Ligand code: ADP
């Protein structure tokens with residue numbers, strides 16, 4: 333090994349850049365956050381070539397004094413905190429003093445800036461972290477930072493950023509989240525010269541929602557606010573009618589900073605538990621303000637994670653406030669009338685499943701300890717007995733001939749086989765049957781025309797994904813017409829798509845493409861469509877099947893290629909062997 337030395341400043345900055353500047357969107361995030369910290373009311377973001385070519389952020393904030401600008405590009409130089417004392421109550425988005433030097437280390441940067449008290453501004457240029465020129469310049473109050481040729485001197489990093497289109501999309505997502513975190517600021521974003529995002533800065537979350545999701549969806553969102561002691565919560569609760577299939581549309585903001593916060597995301601989902609059928613995720617924005625000393629944001633280089641004191645309290649408040657908002661607007665009745673026989677039953681029955689062991693446990697009282705154990709053992713039966721189910725061992729389709737005995741509400745069929753008791757999940761089983769029917773069926777790709785076309789107001793990113801993959805949609809039976817801008821008309825849908833659900837299914841597919849990006853192929857897409865259609869047509873939990881229907885379902889299931897799991901990979905069947913029963917009865 334060589335001698336230990338202290339690295340030079342440029343190398344240090346390149347190393348820091350590795351953490352802070354992962355890809356173009358990280359640059360956009362850092363620059364826009366600086367603009368917000370500078371008190372800007374109008375911020376324009378201009379991106380060319382997925383951000384690898386050029387990123388320009390212009391603001392009307394406080395500007396940087398000419399004599400300080402050289403400091404801005406030194407590491408750990410910041411105007412935002414003075415000492416560790418401040419670190420405990422950070423109120424700005426930045427504080428590490430790492431962003432500008434890191435960005436400058438891996439690109440060519442130019443800055444023009446002027447404070448309102450200064451008659452002239454300053455323009456500086458850097459390349460690879462080295463100052464090339466600094467001159468006085470005439471410019472408006474505020475700051476413009478331009479980053480060119482990102483990663484030009486780190487070719488490996490440059491190569492990992494493959495697709496300019498998806499980089500642009502990530503930036504749109506970022507600006508959407510930022511506009512929810514600061515509805516009082518006007519954001520305008522241009523991609524390759526075209527304006528694709530505009531939020532007016534009216535300090536109304538609904539206006540931000542309209543910018544992100546379009547007017548129609550924004551109308552389906554309910555504003556709420558609440559204050560309890562030092563904790564203020566406000567936000568938007570999307571009605572169940574605009575639910576999606578991914579968690580991407582749950583936005584969590586803490587003290588004006590959007591963060592990934594799993595516990596609060598779950599708290600949001602919990603509020604919707606009885607309103608959405610399984611696999612559906614809410615659209616919601618939660619903005620929480622707490623005293624900054626109750627949070628620790630200094631745990632992640634890009635400050636996307638947060639540590640919260642009093643987390644439990646925030647979780648229960650979030651769920652409570654959202655639930656209140658949803659109930660007070662009589663969401664439940666609308667949902668029931670909109671989709672008869674589906675959501676309410678499912679919702680209620682799901683609750684019942686979960687509550688059975690608990691209630692019985694309480695009722696059993698003290699001496700009933702054993703019975704409590706038995707019940708919970710029964711509850712976890714699927715995992716324990718899964719291995720024993722014949723098909724799992726052999727890996728072959730040796731699904732046995734079964735005789736339906738009875739229904740076990742809300743969702744199970746009890747069936748007798750030669751070697752024991754089979755418990756079949758009617759929804760999962762039906763899903764499997766329909767899935768294979770759609771996927772292998774002759775009608776795949778066939779289309780039904782809609783009497784009234786469905787209007788789709790997409791956001792920029794969705795429109796972009798659609799245009800990129802439109803052939804997959806048309807191959808699958810969708811008939812789509814570009815109406816102009818980001819608006820499309822759905823004139824036809826795959827033959828098996830249940831009526832009234834066209835928009836939901838379509839948006840689900842778009843979300844899926846957005847999430848999986850370029851790693852997908854047409855076969856994955858067709859599978860996703862088949863499983864979505866299967867899930868939507870399958871008998872639901874809580875639906876009562878006649879005895880002969882149960883038997884028909886079991887027979888059809890046995891004919892499938894993979895009867896043991898539903899298309900999402902959950903088991904359809906749990907098996908309790910005769911010998912297991914014998915054991916349990918101590919015979
Ligand atoms: P940090 O934001 O953590 O302080 P940065 O490296 O991002 O560190 O920025 C360094 C300093 O440069 C900031 O503290 C701020 O004083 C100044 N600065 C950067 N961008 C702007 C801007 N758009 N407007 C005004 N000042 C800025």
Ligand code: MG
Pocket residue numbers: 362365366425426427429431432
């Ligand atoms: Mg910063």
